[in-house]
Amino acid sequence: MSPILSTHGLGRTFRTKGGPLHALTDVTLDCDPGRSLGVVGESGCGKTTLNRLILMLDTPTAGEVRFKDKPLAQLTTNERKAYRRAVQPVFQNPYSSLNPRLRVRKIIREPLAANTTMSRAQIDARVDEVLEAVGLSSRDADRLPAEFSGGQRQRIAIARALASKPELMLLDEPVSSQDISIRAQILNVLKDLRDEYGLATLFVSHDLATVRFMCDEVVVIYLGRIVERGPANVICSAPRHPYTQALLAATLSADPDAPEMATRPQGEIPSPLAPPSGCPYHTRCPHAHDLCKAQRPQAQPAEGGGTVACHLVEQGGW
Amino acid sequence: MSLLSIRNLTVRLGRAAHAPAILEDVSLDVQPGETVGLVGESGSGKSTLGMSVLRLTPPLLAEGTSGEILWNGQDVLKMRGKALRQLRGGEMSMILQDPMASLNPVFSVGSQLGEALKRAGRADLQAAAEAALAEVNIPSPAERLRSFPHQLSGGMRQRVVSAIGLAQEPKLIICDEPTTALDATIQFQFLELLRALQKAHGMAMLFVTHDFGVVARICDRVAVMYAGRIVETGPVREIFRNPRHPYTRALLAAVPSTREAPDRLPVIDGAPPSVGNRPEGCAFHPRCPLATDRCRTQPRMEPQAPGHDAACWHAKEVAAA
Secondary structure (H helix, E strand, O other): OOOOEEEEEEEEEEEEOOEEEEEEEEEEEEEOOOOEEEEEOOOOOOHHHHHHHHOOOOOOOEEEEEEOOEEHHHOOHHHHHHHHHHEEEEOOOOOOOOOOOOOHHHHHHHHHHHHOOOOHHHHHHHHHHHHHHOOOOHHHHHOOHHHOOHHHHHHHHHHHHHHOOOOEEEEEOOOOOOOHHHHHHHHHHHHHHHHHHOOEEEEEEOOHHHHHHHOOEEEEEEOOEEEEEEEHHHHHHOOOOHHHHHHHHHOOOOOOOOOOOOOOOOOOOOOOOOOOOOOOOOOOOOOOOHHHHHOOOOOEEOOOOOEEOOHHHHOOOO | OOOEEEEEEEEEOOOOOOOOEEEEEEEEEEOOOOEEEEEOOOOOOHHHHHHHHOOOOOHHHHHOEEEEEEEOOEEHHHOOHHHHHHHEOOOEEEEOOOHHHHOOOOOOHHHHHHHHHHHOOOOOHHHHHHHHHHHOOOOOHHHHOOOOHHHOOHHHHHHHHHHHHHOOOOOEEEEEOOOOOOOHHHHHHHHHHHHHHHHHHOOEEEEEEOOHHHHHHHOOEEEEEEOOEEEEEEEHHHHHHOOOOHHHHHHHHOOOOOOOOOOOOOOOOOOOOOHHHOOOOOOOHHHOOOOOHHHHOOOOOEEEEOOEEEOOOOHHHHHHO
16 A cells, blocks of 8 residues: 655755754655654754644755655645645644634634535534544533643544644644643543554554654654654664664653663754764764764664664674 | 752742632652652642742742742742852753753853853863763764754753753752653653762752653652642652552553553543633542542542552552452
């Protein structure tokens, strides 16, 4: 089956006073129906740029995004409408992503009215349906966002995304601003919806534990480049790239007797305006040697599945 | 004697006896050199507790505060003017979540750090400031002293804040979610630094957080808060291994782990009550699977094991489950 959405050598360079800023470089990934792809990285790694490029809020300076094998730049007006309907975002902060002056019904119906040919009655029925799908009730449709808690607001945002029967949901840190007990509720809802509707999801997160729960496959981005990709269980329990290992060590488990990880995080995240030569991670890598400073490692197939871009893994370990 | 002893602290929204309470009847002790975690969801009152200890709550809450906060046997709630100023940033200091809000954007790092060191009575300010930055792992400290807060990364700003907080060799440092705004790897490094500093200076820490991973990593003891009360407290290992309060147990179960991917996460239905709408008796009872009629009256903190207390009528059932 062909992917719903794919990126091919995707790159975005911003021109700034301080010189070119390579926000995203050579990112290739596929979102297949019913599958969940995780994108993991820290601030400044290019997660937000990737989202903006996929949502057509920005245009790439290299490579392209394809919708069902057709580059976004070549979509006809109708195809573009179909794309906007098929790819729906849910953002991190439900306090800023919902218009405080609109009632929930209006919030959910707007994208439907704009993007579909549904009648008023059909739209109203759909609003009730999606509210129930996310665990709210049709009575909530006549209330304002301010009447809901953070967790309920995020459910409304999910209902809005779900309303146009999307094929891909773009989840940008959807639970980072939520409390633990609410976080688990939202994650369960998202997982149920994915299974029920066969949705593809692109789940952007900085937390390996959430990614392990939500995703089938994971790509790890560092300073705009994919450094490792593979099945979620491998990336989140036995990663091969030193950066992913450091991320795993930094994911503090709720267990006072958790074993210490061998590779611990060190150093500062470099500025994307002055990225290091060679391997972008060499300034923080405990195993770096001369080759890492001189030459950028290419992604190579790795044991356990997926690929790793690291000279040392390539040479059989350190 | 405890370094800090909070006794029956209640903080209401104003002076009136029936005003809604943010904190109710909270008692907690901190021993010299230990790290106590204060964990709970938003609105549980954990930050208000941290702020109350330094008397930093807004006037409305300050009026509604009753109980005792004993510091070396003296009641912080009865201190005035000079004594209070000497306490804040002196024997007790604080690190807040957002370092950009703690630092003054128009003064250099050197001048803000210098101010604290001067209060500590240090003679050679330049050398002392450089040493203080070096201690918190800031590279090329002499140069950084001339930087302004906006020129530093989030992790570095937070380290500057800790250097300022440590300037007067406090005996207790209150940390209110100091790593929440930091990236995972930077959070890890900052926690390591805090642990090292704590050991080197022999300070106690009161660590406010919502993250059980952070608690497991750095705390000796932990107090779990729900709707303005401490519902369970004990040594970290004991709380994680044998939680006796259904809320603690459910929260711990709801945290995803990198080690396994279950089909569903166990959830707690509903949401925490807002300050004005707290249920009678045990505030957790509407969300609790074990709740009975008895739970409509407030349970007292009862010992479960040495140093481990929980406020639940059904604690024995939780232990058996």
